[in-house]
Amino acid sequence: MDQALQPSRGDVNSLRRAAAIVQVIAASGDTGVRLIDITQATGLRRATVHRLCRTLQSLGWVRQPRDRQRYYLGGGLPLLMSLLPSRRLLAEAGSATLDRIAEETEDTAFLFLHDGLDALCVDRREGSYPVKPLLVDIGDRRPLGLGAAGLAILAALPDEDRGPVVDLLFNSREECRNRGRAKIETDLAVARRAGYADASAGLVSGVAGIGVPILGRAGIPIGAISVAGVESRWPQRRRESFADVLHREAYRIAKRLVENGAA
Amino acid sequence: MDQALQPSRGDVNSLRRAAAIVQVIAASGDTGVRLIDITQATGLRRATVHRLCRTLQSLGWVRQPRDRQRYYLGGGLPLLMSLLPSRRLLAEAGSATLDRIAEETEDTAFLFLHDGLDALCVDRREGSYPVKPLLVDIGDRRPLGLGAAGLAILAALPDEDRGPVVDLLFNSREECRNRGRAKIETDLAVARRAGYADASAGLVSGVAGIGVPILGRAGIPIGAISVAGVESRWPQRRRESFADVLHREAYRIAKRLVENGAA
DNA sequence: GATACAATTCCGAATAACGGAACAATCTAT
DNA sequence: ATAGATTGTTCCGTTATTCGGAATTGTATC
Structure with a gap:
């Protein structure tokens, strides 16, 4: 104020x-x-x-x-x-993306929408690998900063916005306080450096997950895609190659948004 | 401008x-x-x-x-x-509500969030009646003004906002243009008069649905609950009694929002 | 019904926003 | 690659605009 x-x-x-x-x-x-x-x-x-x-x-x-x-x-x-078309288009554009990710990684792919202080899961696609970590259902919302998608979104916020948002998160979300501010700040720093968010540490043990943001033209994250699997199947090398897949797909979505968004 | x-x-x-x-x-x-x-x-x-x-x-x-x-x-x-707590709390508060509605009506209950020009389905509960019209999945978004929930939300907007929103809808949503402005305006008038939205006419034939808005304290709709069933099972009298159920539940949710929302 | 507190309206004073013009940075066309 | 045109940015004097004290009306409280 x-x-x-x-x-x-x-x-x-x-x-x-x-x-x-x-x-x-x-x-x-x-x-x-x-x-x-x-x-x-x-x-x-x-x-x-x-x-x-x-x-x-x-x-x-x-x-x-x-x-x-x-x-x-x-x-x-x-x-x-509501004049921003992105939110609606994202769900459409994301469907084919999830198909490809689930196919290539054999693990479970998620599409999240950036909604206030939460990441809202709007779509999910299961891969062929029989052990499926289905921690998040469609319609669920997780606070930003927890989970691969939320971390990716938070890390992608413009520098001047991220601080206030993190403050708000810790004021209003018990889950975030429980995890601890220091840990989340570190996660963010790591994510910013790597270009993708790795939530393998913080989640349920045995489950690994990475996520990347989907950016609108203004450079502000409007959502994220993520993929989750069994940790033992995910050595470092594999994570990085998955991150590449996600980046590629995030770019494809962003491109489609721009094409369709021009009114 | x-x-x-x-x-x-x-x-x-x-x-x-x-x-x-x-x-x-x-x-x-x-x-x-x-x-x-x-x-x-x-x-x-x-x-x-x-x-x-x-x-x-x-x-x-x-x-x-x-x-x-x-x-x-x-x-x-x-x-x-994002400072408005309603959107997050609504999903929590709505779960028990859907249980009760599905139980009492034996039909399928939906929880929608008001998201821009759309109603975004965030939860669903199926009733015991074996024929289930599952036109909308969790995560789907329908334009305001189509479907029971969207109609209920649109009808509950403050008078000064409804006009602009309807204009935007017809500018940007083909589905709305297809249905025709006149029809939607009539639906809205009827819904405002009755206090609940009846989408039995416009949807897939044979499917009936009604919805009521969930109002925040400012009197602005933040979401809606609706119930859908097989039209032949829904005589007028039944619809009205269902509308009563929905109103009761909408009120319960609103009350919970107010209680939890006071920071 | 009376009192206190809050919301709203008025109006003169002075501040703060306006906009013309000059300058700098970009883009475009040849 | 260069010149010309278009767009973005800064400056500063003028004046229209906002400001805020005080009076009025409205609303809660006892």
Whole structure:
């Protein structure tokens, strides 16, 4: 909240303030905030907050139900996000990808969507090898930073975003706290260096998994693909060759997204 | 774009302009826009757009990769959305709900998440009746306005948001155009009046389905539950009693969200 | 029903955003 | 490869715009 309020030379300050307000409202989640709460959280004057809120409301970014005088996040923001075609196209484009991965690796391939602080599993394909680690079902969501896909996504976030996201994760996800911040930070560093995430250590013992992010044009990860198998079958050399397969497929998906996405 | 630019008395104009810019950038999807494209789309002067973009960038709302000079939507916006706990909690809270619905109705129950212009199926429970219409798998996404859940969500949107969303749907979803705008508008009106969505007409013939929205505290739908069965088993009276069941369960979920959501 | 607290509206003052113009960096066409 | 055109960025004086104190209306609390 403070960060957005440091008046910076050459910047549009009313915009910084508005952003700070939206931040506070968003942080309240489904509870909503009163105007006075916003003034306290931001340090802005009452009239200022009110004026900005009115504008934000007319833009659909915040919402104030007629009866109750609390502010909530409005529908305009999700609507904005929905303009990005990637999320829908990813599932389509990913299907053939999973087929190929499962075929080549003989292990189980997963397609995840980046959804807030989670990686949401939207598709899965089982390989031919009889021992199948099916820890994640379609529809399940795992916190970013745990598991190969979540790690890949988190590691691929722009540097300036990753910090805040990690903070949020540790504030709101017990699973992450349990694993420990230091471990996750190391995993991230390793993943960034290697270009793929290796979650073989942290998961259920005996199960190995690697993942790579799928990047949109802006360079921001919109999802990830991963493959999981029995650890004993996965020497280092094999992991690296699998990582190559995943990279190749991630690139193919990204290319398809760009082609179809151009409206 | 124009709408956000009409200078309205008592409103913070720089904010309207910033919103217009974000709108344009978001609309470009994964393609990104150049600064001059923004000036054309908004009618703002070059310097103005540049200054606002710089601020938006420092807020993380838009992003400009160092090499390419195009603007994309930044990570700060999704990050903001992720502060809303509802999406994650919904899946948890919904599981027991689906059990009860499948049990009571003997038919198949679905849990959908509101995701942009789609309803995303995240859980499903089959009832005891041997003929099961399994048109939707977990992980599938259906456009809002088609199917019981999507209709329920669309109908539950605040009045001011529904119009724009419907417009977007018809711009970007062939399935919606195929069904025809008039039909969907009627479905919506009926759903709003009845308090639940009845998709028995539009789907595969012989299959009936109804759905109700799950509302967050702000009154905005964050998902929906629905139940589908064989049409011949579903006389009007039965549908209404099922709608009651769904309403009861939707309320239970909403209550749980509120309880757990208070951070 | 009365009191305190919060939300909203008003309006004069001054700040902060605007935009024309000059400059720098890119792209395009020959 | 070079020149010309288009686009992106910075500067700075002007003035329209936002700001915020104070008064008013509305809403919770006792």
